[in-house]
Amino acid sequence: MAAIILADTCISLALAQPAMKAQPFRKTTSRLWSLSKFCSSLMNVRGQRSYGTEVEKIGERPVLITGCDSGFGFQLAKHLHGKGFIVYAGCLQKAQGKGGSKDLDDMKSDRMRTIQLDVCSNEDVARALDHVTASLKNPEAGLWGVVNNAGISTFGEVEFTSMDTYKKLAEVNLWGTVRTTKAFLPLIRRAKGRVVNITSMLGRMASPARSPYCITKFAVEAFSDCLRYEMQPHEVKVCIVEPGNFIAGTSLYSSEGIKATAEKMWNEMPETVRQDYGRKYFDEQVAKMETYCQSGSTDLSPVIESITHALTSPSPYTRYHPMDYYWWLRMQVMTHLPGAISDRLYIY
Ligand SMILES: NC(=O)c1ccc[n+]([C@@H]2O[C@H](COP(=O)([O-])OP(=O)(O)OC[C@H]3O[C@@H](n4cnc5c(N)ncnc54)[C@H](OP(=O)(O)O)[C@@H]3O)[C@@H](O)[C@H]2O)c1
Numbered sequence: 001m002a003a004i005i006l007a008d009t010c011i012s013l014a015l016a017q018p019a020m021k022a023q024p025f026r027k028t029t030s031r032l033w034s035l036s037k038f039c040s041s042l043m044n045v046r047g048q049r050s051y052g053t054e055v056e057k058i059g060e061r062p063v064l065i066t067g068c069d070s071g072f073g074f075q076l077a078k079h080l081h082g083k084g085f086i087v088y089a090g091c092l093q094k095a096q097g098k099g100g101s102k103d104l105d106d107m108k109s110d111r112m113r114t115i116q117l118d119v120c121s122n123e124d125v126a127r128a129l130d131h132v133t134a135s136l137k138n139p140e141a142g143l144w145g146v147v148n149n150a151g152i153s154t155f156g157e158v159e160f161t162s163m164d165t166y167k168k169l170a171e172v173n174l175w176g177t178v179r180t181t182k183a184f185l186p187l188i189r190r191a192k193g194r195v196v197n198i199t200s201m202l203g204r205m206a207s208p209a210r211s212p213y214c215i216t217k218f219a220v221e222a223f224s225d226c227l228r229y230e231m232q233p234h235e236v237k238v239c240i241v242e243p244g245n246f247i248a249g250t251s252l253y254s255s256e257g258i259k260a261t262a263e264k265m266w267n268e269m270p271e272t273v274r275q276d277y278g279r280k281y282f283d284e285q286v287a288k289m290e291t292y293c294q295s296g297s298t299d300l301s302p303v304i305e306s307i308t309h310a311l312t313s314p315s316p317y318t319r320y321h322p323m324d325y326y327w328w329l330r331m332q333v334m335t336h337l338p339g340a341i342s343d344r345l346y347i348y
């Protein structure tokens with residue numbers, strides 16, 4: 001078994017190396033370009049995907065990002081703006097004058113355009129589409145990219161989780177992604193542009209006490225794969241970014257949020273479940289979650305660079321895995337080895 005894991009690790013590491021490193025891009029001279037093409041063809045023989053260089057004249061290409069009030073979305077908006085993109089930064093709390101939109105507006109740049117965008121609202125999405133279409137310099141040239149980043153999370157075992165919670169997460173993470181993508185696809189098709197969906201390592205491997213989140217992220221993976229196949233003839237590239245643990249660097253969880261969720265969950269749980277599991281067990285699970293919410297990397301750059309690669313490389317990867325080696329190896333084992341082995345190694 002050790003030999004299988006070792007072989008799997010070596011093969012997967014070789015394949016994943018470029019995706020983990022999603023490098024910044026530099027303009028190349030035509031000679032360097034030819035050289036890199038030659039090298040990449042050699043690398044392809046070894047089964048690796050080539051690093052791309054920046055698409056021609058990335059310049060002021062327009063992109064829409066959802067969920068820019070905090071976390072990856074907020075940083076990405078600033079990063080892409082710095083690279084010269086015209087950024088439409090969708091913010092959930094813009095209308096209330098809260099969240100990241102204020103900071104982004106304070107940049108006072110014509111290329112940083114914040115818009116009110118709740119991905120669960122048909123009206124917000126329709127208004128955002130009208131706004132983007134009307135403000136594009138050349139609507140016929142379309143919109144270069146949509147980054148479906150908005151998301152929420154929670155925790156709790158299946159028996160602890162209400163149907164409302166399952167639906168709430170799906171409404172944002174899954175249907176929000178589908179709604180936004182469908183609305184903007186005609187513009188993206190015109191640009192022969194990019195759709196970048198932020199899922200998670202939990203969109204590839206499941207975890208106990210995370211079912212409401214996992215099912216939405218697995219679903220977005222499936223949606224993205226179907227869309228990628230459909231968009232291939234239109235020369236639209238669809239990429240998936242599967243971040244690992246960056247909890248400490250984002251607002252996905254907070255200690256107060258976990259406490260509030262736990263209290264609500266306990267109060268709404270069926271009496272039989274409360275009695276069978278008991279408060280002691282429940283509190284232990286909540287405490288584990290509170291520890292988890294302080295874990296992870298505060299450096300979001302691997303995720304930001306992966307998304308940037310997906311938006312700028314002539315040959316972006318299908319999946320990006322910005323995560324540390326522990327989670328990367330666990331994900332490879334969980335997704336490539338038989339469940340009987342991976343469950344025993346990581347779950348039981
Ligand atoms: N952090 C991680 O470790 C991690 C790992 C894997 C995947 N991800 C994924 O990365 C994405 C970004 O999350 P993050 O980690 O950066 O957390 P975050 O800081 O909480 O950012 C998520 C953003 O989505 C926004 N949002 C929530 N509901 C929305 C809605 N209905 N419409 C529009 N925007 C909405 C939030 O707005 P408010 O702040 O105004 O509520 C927030 O700005 C999510 O899809 C998440 O699942 C995160």
